[in-house]
Amino acid sequence: MIKVKFYLLLVVTFISISIPSAYSINSITYDREVTLHSTGLILLKDRISELDGSNRTVTLKLPRGLAENLLDYRAETVDGLNLNVRIVEFTENETMVEVMDVTSSSITLLFLVNGSALTGSTDTFTIYVPIYPGLNMDIARLNFTLTIPRAAIFEDYPSDFNISAGRLWLIRENLEKNAFRVEPVSIAESPLIDVKEFSKTITVSEHGDVIVEEFYRIVNLGSSASQIIFTLPANACEVYAKDEFGRLQSSTKTEGNTLTLTVKPRYELRRGDRYSLIITYKFPAGLIVEHHLFKYSHKLSMELGSALPIVAEYLRVNLKLPSYSTIVDVKPENYTENDGILSWTLESSGHGLVLSPIRQPPILTLNYNYNVLWSSFKPILWTLCGLVTVVIGYYVYRARVVKTVEVIPKVRAPVATKEISEFASAYEEKLNLRREMRELESNYLAGNISKAEFSARSMKIKNRIAELDKVIENLKPTIRLAGFLDELTSIEEAEADLSICDVGLGELRSRYRSGKISKHVYERLLNEYNKRIRTNESKIRRALEAISSS
Incomplete structure (x- = not known):
């Protein structure tokens, strides 16, 4: 009897050792990837594999500082099925995260x-x-x-x-259940580009090309930045960047299925x-769109994501189709139309964000009718083609039956040397006074x-410029009649841009004095305006030389 009890005890002990407990899986692999983006977002991507799929609840921990600044989070299976995730408990330094009804052998969590x-x-x-995740199971390997x-x-x-x-x-390897480790990591010289405003404009050409413009209004919250890196689809082409003054220096590099665009701002962002x-x-x-003859x-379908990893509670989108297009159906439906441009303001719903790096961006789907042949050669062009054909036929006939009339070369009307000299002298004096x-x-x-002293001298200069303007305006008709129309047009264009520069310089100095812009921004923009002023002055002098030398 004693031997029977002993053997029964051995069997029970063997069975209890052989059957794993509900929270002990020695083969679990945990991959945690933490990424600090240049936009200041921190992404935690956790992959837990080799689960037994027994419809259990998985719990892990996060530092309370991270949990209190969570913008978005979700969990999914390897098949893309979303799981129910919730924050269940806050302690002084830790936060408990719970993933329920896990029946898959592998899941991914995104924070x-x-x-x-x-x-x-x-x-x-x-x-x-957070280095160790505080998982409620044993971990065989942590990466x-x-x-x-x-x-x-x-x-550090x-x-x-x-x-x-x-x-x-x-x-x-071999981390025990609930093992949790948090370590401080010090980072230096990192730009943190905070995107304050983002919008997207899409234009479909008559040939089916799709041109996308993404507008960004940013603030640098980190260290000085001399470049900004964007990520685009690999099949994008003719990529460039610009600001209010024109194109910016940039470079591209294809990496896998993405195209990396590196843009240098016009000045270093402090x-x-x-x-x-x-x-x-x-x-x-x-x-994206095919236009056959x-x-x-036709159908347009494209994601409305951003080339920077950002979050947004709303998104403005504009779409311009070729002329004479007819819309059949469109999603999202809540759009407005003005001068042939469709506009949307997409607002957050559900999880609270329109754009999030861990979620699928909104998709614009549009079916429309467009006749490439008719729209490319619009009715008025067909009519003009017919008229041109008739006119060409008429002139060919006239050329054969009518004698060729010798054309007298057009010459410029003579103009007094004194008037040209007065005009050039007045403009030269005006340029010197502006300087x-x-x-x-x-x-x-x-x-x-x-x-x-400034008021007295500036008043004297302004009065003299006003006198010179009267002289110049009185001489312009004579110069124009003498055949110098192109030169006068060039002078007037340069004069207009000089006036714009004067207004811009005044606004720039006002913003600098009020402290709205920093000194290095003021100096860089001042140099831009001075370059434009020198260019326009040179343009005026070249036109004056052309008039004087004729």
Whole structure:
């Protein structure tokens, strides 16, 4: 009897050891990838594999600082099925996250954190990064990676980490259930580009090309930035960037299925600097929309994502179709139309964000009718073609039966040398007075002359310029009748741009004095205006030389 009891005890012990507990899986692999984006967002991407799929609840932990700045989070299976995730408990330093009804052998969790709220206002900042996840199961292998922007560097990090090319990584095996580790990591020289405004404009050409313009209004919250990196689809072409003054220096590089666009702003963006720019790219005909010669119905379908990783609660989209297009149906439906341009303002619903790096962006779907043949050769052009044919036939007939009449070359009417000299002298004196006025304003702003002296001298200069303007206007009809219409047009265009520069300089100095822009921004924009002024003055002098030498 004693032997029977002993054998029964051995069997029970063997069975209890052989059957795993509900929270002990020795083969689980946990991959955690933490990425600090240049826009200040922190993305935690966790992949848990080798689960037993027994309809269990999975729990893990996050530092409370990260959890309080969560912008978005979700979980999905390997088949793309969304799982129910909730924040269930806050303690002093930790937050519990619960994923329910897990029946898959592999799941992915995504957490998006507002990193800008954690970095502070210094060039070097510290982020408390969760290394071990606090999973309610044993982990056979943990693979951890932390990636930062290209320009940033690691200032301080745990001694047991490995480092290579802007990346920290760590491998650990046989972690016990609920193992949780948080470590401070100090990062320096990282730009944090906060996108204050984002909008998208899409234009479909008559041939089916799709041109996309993305507008960004940004503020740099981090270290000084001399470049901004955008990520576009690999099949985008004719990519460039511009600001209010024109095109910006940029370069592109294809990496896998993406195209990396590196843009250099017109000046280095320091902490607190604001900047606006537009990136433009094109999808050739056939990639998104196909326009064939005899095809009448067309479909446009494209994602409305951003080339920067950003979050947005609303999104403005404009769409321009070829002339004479007829809309059949469109999604989203809540659009307005003005002068042939369709406009949407997409607002958040459900999870609270229109754009999020961890979710599918909105999709614009449009079916429309467009006759390539008829619209490319509009009715008025058909009529003009007929008229041109008749006119050509008539002149061919006249050329055969009518004698050729010798054409007397057109010559310019003579004009008095004295009037040309007066016109050129008046303009030259006016240009010199404008330059003297700008120097006077600079000396006044620098405190080199008093306000009374500035007022007296500037009034004298303005009165003399007004007198010269009367002389110039009186001489213009004579110069124009003499055949110098192109030269006068060139002078008037340059004069108009000089006036615009004068107004812009006044506004620039006003914003600088009121502290709305920094000194280095003021100096760079001042140089831009001075270049335009010199260009226009040279343009006027070339026109005057052409008039004087005739």
